[in-house]
Amino acid sequence: MKKITAIIKPFKLDEVKEALGSIGVQGMTVTEAKGFGRQKGHKEIYRGAEYLVDLLPKTKVETVVVSEMVDKVIEKIVSAARTGTIGDGKIFVTPIEKVVRIRTSERDRDAL
């Protein structure tokens, strides 16, 4: 099993959720984050004091899937989250060794 972590633009969340649903991904966990990268930030001004805000709002979507699904999931996320402008975000894949469903103690594939 693998965990796919996608850092996306916040307003793309609904589209990504839908895209994943369409290929049967049944669960995901979403966190608010701030991202720093190539995308340039903006200036904020408070009574004349200027701050460069280069940590921009991003949404982190994590979903654990069976290894066979990984490529399909990536593809779906990419097509749903892409706007073509800098800052669209990244996808990371990490290995998952065990999964447990708390409610039933089911394990691994059964737990997804």
Added chain:
Amino acid sequence: MKKITAIIKPFKLDEVKEALGSIGVQGMTVTEAKGFGRQKGHKEIYRGAEYLVDLLPKTKVETVVVSEMVDKVIEKIVSAARTGTIGDGKIFVTPIEKVVRIRTSERDRDAL
């Protein structure tokens, strides 16, 4: 070493924290998250516009432990976080290659 990530219902956090403390887990990091899964959401209504809210508040608890502890930790989390109703959440285990304690630069097991 392994990282155990538990996605739980927010009001179970105190019990999980206590349960982990009882087996000597000395550190953890907690993040607010929103979860999507089998648990059905609720409808919200704002001046007649209805929204299905299917991203539900969850709490993500991450703790890095030595590999021997993994099963005990999982067991403790499961028993503390279970309510038996849908949405109780999941536990994921991932490998950790290195750990560093920032204050002392201690490494790995010593750093936990």
Added chain:
Amino acid sequence: MKKITAIIKPFKLDEVKEALGSIGVQGMTVTEAKGFGRQKGHKEIYRGAEYLVDLLPKTKVETVVVSEMVDKVIEKIVSAARTGTIGDGKIFVTPIEKVVRIRTSERDRDAL
């Protein structure tokens, strides 16, 4: 590629960001978190009801880098985030199997 996750004190974020920038780390994702560990919390009092707050504000910084960079990154984070007092935080390293840049579909090293 590896993911380096640093749990640091929030007011150290800017220094860490700068330190990473200085060695060419081009991207990172930052999340607000609460940490539990050796650092003792504080008491809060609301109309006489006392609560021990032992989940303290922390900032989680995640950056995915090529494997060769790992040690340099760790070193930089440690020196930027250290105050020498309990609660300075931890650094964890995890394997990353794939990286995709959403905007371009570039993969792995190219995607960082």
Added chain:
Amino acid sequence: MNAADTAWVLASSALVLLMTPGLAMFYGGMTRSKNVLSTMMHSFFLMALASLVWLFWGFSLSFATGNWFIGGLDFLGLTGVGAEVWPKSTIPASTFMIFQAMFAIITPALISGAFAERMKFSSFIVFMILWLTFVYAPVCHWVWGGGWLGGMGALDFAGGTVVHINSGVAALACALVIGRRKGYGVVPMMPHNLTLTLLGAGLLWFGWFGFNAGSALAANASASMAFVVTHMATAAAAISWVLVEWIIKGKPTTLGIASGAVAGLVAITPAAGFVGPISAVILGAVAGVVCYLAVLAKAGLGYDDSLDVVGIHGVGGTWGAIATGLFACKAIGGTDGLFFGNAGQVVTQIVAVGATIVYSFVVSLIILYVVKAVMGLRVTEEDEVVGVDTSEHGETAYNL
């Protein structure tokens, strides 16, 4: 009709109206964020509901000529409550009526702090209609509408018995009958937004000048002195609460100063037109300490009065009503109290307090049991865990 007095009482009516949104903020900030809207809804809904009850029958039952216990039906639907001057005043009857309407709003709104975070909204509505009719209207009539307590010489300038003891005692009945919140004493139940609570406290302090100084029903020296002592008692109570908690718990808190201020406002309410500034300071300082200790004691007593209506309005109102019998000074208004040589006034005050406590408690209990039997009082456990904002109202307060 006196235009200046009318201007003052109309302005005061607006000020008292604002106290209820103020209360909504004050209470709302103290709940957990999943229940803030429900708590604010209680206050806002009463701004509407209590007004209509007042218009259709509440004002009549309180103020139309009746017997020792309850008013008559002459003013049903506000018939005949118009431009003519209200007896023993210099303002139109409609002005008097609307000023009093604001009191009929805030009193039940105060109660709602006791059952915050778990009350079923439909049951809330039914309870409140019954309570306004069977508790508020009679007690209001007793004191201000020609009933037996006023007749016997009990002093209540702006509502110590009618508003505060009454709501505080009903709150105790509510807390006892509805039971504790799930997780009470186990999971932390911290205020979710103290800036909201402080804002509410500020609006309450501001609006209370209308409540107390407006109760003079004229823009005269009595109103002015009521204004002064309201302010000074509040100042003293705010400080005494903060100091006592600083000594006992080690920190002076902002929730403490907000709570202390409200305790002072409550305690000075019955005394406002009858005492001088130094008396007000003593009265207020004692209120801050006594209410703080009453709130502390709650933990030991076991009931879950979510937002401390009993400790602040019940205890503070009782202290204020009795203290009126101690500090009242004829030179300022009303009659003399114990410290000015008239021991009998304390007895009268204690009788008024006792009668209000017993009546309000018993009738509130009866109403609660009836509503509970018919439709239940609490949301389901699951709804309570999710939060009543979502389960009862289909809303979330914050999407930041």
Added chain:
Amino acid sequence: MNAADTAWVLASSALVLLMTPGLAMFYGGMTRSKNVLSTMMHSFFLMALASLVWLFWGFSLSFATGNWFIGGLDFLGLTGVGAEVWPKSTIPASTFMIFQAMFAIITPALISGAFAERMKFSSFIVFMILWLTFVYAPVCHWVWGGGWLGGMGALDFAGGTVVHINSGVAALACALVIGRRKGYGVVPMMPHNLTLTLLGAGLLWFGWFGFNAGSALAANASASMAFVVTHMATAAAAISWVLVEWIIKGKPTTLGIASGAVAGLVAITPAAGFVGPISAVILGAVAGVVCYLAVLAKAGLGYDDSLDVVGIHGVGGTWGAIATGLFACKAIGGTDGLFFGNAGQVVTQIVAVGATIVYSFVVSLIILYVVKAVMGLRVTEEDEVVGVDTSEHGETAYNL
């Protein structure tokens, strides 16, 4: 000059001023958090901008002697608007002027709900200067300044046509010309902070007593009755809105009670000094239902009036103006309406409503097209996605 009346109108002026920050909260809470500052800026900027327009030419065009359509130039820069008593009143001209200034602030501020979350700030300023000059001033003159509608006997106690229909119709023009928000109907656009909206509703209710009862321009029985019916209509509308949504959508909401209260306040505005309490309850109850349905209907009609200015102020104001022709009662003030035997008043009201709708809509459209042609109305799509707080104002509301 009568000091009591002056005191009352000055206090009312302050109350009406506070409505605009109240509106900023009410509106701000309903936007997404990335646009809350921009929305509040609209209201706050108008507190400044409309005041200066008023001072330099707005008051003169509205109230100086002129013709049937527009006032004269005698009061440009407030020349001669000082201590002397304002005609047919007992207050200084300066008091009358500043009371009216507050209406000239809130009316355009109301419109801003229609184009929230996407309007260019510079275009907003230009639009508002033109709108105040070419729409607000004439319509105000028609009704209150000696123009044709007042002359013909149209009743508008406190601004049903001048303020609410006028702003509601202009809002429709704005929503149509500026177009829908990006993602409207697709991405969820939930209110980001309902406690802010409730606070705003509370401040509006409070301030509206100045708006309506202050419009009597005296501290008399008319002011008192205006105060009473304002309160009671609002109560009725708040409840009827909540009940109808409870029936239709299954939950009684806090946004509903806030919206219903505002709908009631809007609808009673033209009728305030002319109707009795029971009429006010009926008028308000209908307003709650009608405005709720108007808001529901928006989804079908396709335009994106972000914060429902059309449904609440346009529809509520229209209902209120017509209802004034139904429920007005000479015994209370003004002339009789249909239900008191004078059918002609409804016709007069309908003419006034119709004229205001047509004039306001057409001239607002023209101004919008001119501004659009010259400088554009909307921010870029990218700026809209990021949020106008950052892109137009370089700020973020919350760093919690």
Added chain:
Amino acid sequence: MNAADTAWVLASSALVLLMTPGLAMFYGGMTRSKNVLSTMMHSFFLMALASLVWLFWGFSLSFATGNWFIGGLDFLGLTGVGAEVWPKSTIPASTFMIFQAMFAIITPALISGAFAERMKFSSFIVFMILWLTFVYAPVCHWVWGGGWLGGMGALDFAGGTVVHINSGVAALACALVIGRRKGYGVVPMMPHNLTLTLLGAGLLWFGWFGFNAGSALAANASASMAFVVTHMATAAAAISWVLVEWIIKGKPTTLGIASGAVAGLVAITPAAGFVGPISAVILGAVAGVVCYLAVLAKAGLGYDDSLDVVGIHGVGGTWGAIATGLFACKAIGGTDGLFFGNAGQVVTQIVAVGATIVYSFVVSLIILYVVKAVMGLRVTEEDEVVGVDTSEHGETAYNL
């Protein structure tokens, strides 16, 4: 005694009281979220503390007959401050006293913006008791209580010297003695909640009508004109601040409009009853620009006046006091200023300004050094990093 004037001054007193919670919001929103409660506590605690100081000795030292420098002891504990009419007014002494009490609250509360986010709470209390006694009471006496500045003909309608210059200069002393916040200029210190700041600005604007128009002590044409010019100067300053920052920094901000409005309110305060509307616009417009530049200059000067008390109240108050000497017009009230042919008035104003600056600065410094020596002024560095809400008050503002 005149009832209308009493009604107006009582209403104004309530309005001025509300300014302090308004200030708490205004200031609180600008701090980081870990320090918001502590900042609000400063204002709320002063609502209580300054009131008691006022009651026991402050009012007497300010207003009892004394010498050129300080008042007498006749009114200690408010002895004899009751229903009788206050000299040269038509209102009860108690009304005059409580109106003035509100000024004694807000003045020290204004100072607290200078040391926000790092002051020890116990030292805060001691400093404020001393400051009210040794700085506020004398300066108040000089100007309004029969002291030398009033005697010499200095014009200060509502407190330009007493309130604003006085607090602004004390703030400078505080900022210099307490030192900069840890991380000042290095870590970002953005406002944590601008909606709170805007709300505060709205409440300040609203309450300031009581402050300035109430200072007429009567509901007359002078109050009315003070109201008008207060509003218009504020409008002009809000716009000029926003325009100048738009030009210099490229964006018009909401913090800018809030700050500009306050700058305008400050600057018009001494001039309120003495100038006409056009003068007020000029006075306000200049205030917006000057205060903006003063705030910008802070960065260069190196002290850390956290919330810009010096730039807004010190500089704005100074400009306003001098401008009173320029724009004052006998036809409106007081005496003529330079532009109306009386050059001497500017000199008088400058003397008053200079005397206040020197006295307030020196005595504030002395008090600060004494408190610092005895008990320290700052929290520990660790407490500052954690935030003073937790370390000093054991609370967290938000648990959302």
